[in-house]
Amino acid sequence: MAKPRVYTMIFANVYPLYIAKAEKKGRTKAEVDDIICWLTGYSQEELTARIEQQKDFETFFAEAPQLNPARALITGVVCGVRVEEIQDPTMREIRYLDKLIDELARGKAMEKIFRK
Numbered sequence: 001m002a003k004p005r006v007y008t009m010i011f012a013n014v015y016p017l018y019i020a021k022a023e024k025k026g027r028t029k030a031e032v033d034d035i036i037c038w039l040t041g042y043s044q045e046e047l048t049a050r051i052e053q054q055k056d057f058e059t060f061f062a063e064a065p066q067l068n069p070a071r072a073l074i075t076g077v078v079c080g081v082r083v084e085e086i087q088d089p090t091m092r093e094i095r096y097l098d099k100l101i102d103e104l105a106r107g108k109a110m111e112k113i114f115r116k
Contacts, residue, residue, distance in 0.1 A: 004091060007057055010055070031110065040061070040067060
């Protein structure tokens with residue numbers, strides 16, 4: 001079975017779209033970066049390096065230093081699918097990120113986004 005197309009998409013090509021979505025709603029690039037780092041365990045420097053290296057989504061998540069255990073608390077619908085019901089681990093990580101960016105754009109407080 002072929003991998004979903006999103007796996008081969010370059011993270012660096014989608015990253016500006018995350019920022020644009022957040023900034024359109026009055027949020028910042030720094031908040032987007034904080035969310036990505038919280039989810040994946042990348043430091044800001046490591047995140048910047050991954051973007052410069054043009055890593056695809058599958059590799060970006062496979063190389064993540066420490067996926068945050070609290071990500072399992074992320075629930076809800078993204079693209080018509082409940083994230084907690086996604087069976088494929090890589091797709092679930094991608095949708096977790098999508099959900100967090102959606103929450104940021106909707107004005108949710110960072111403490112709540114981070115499931116504190």
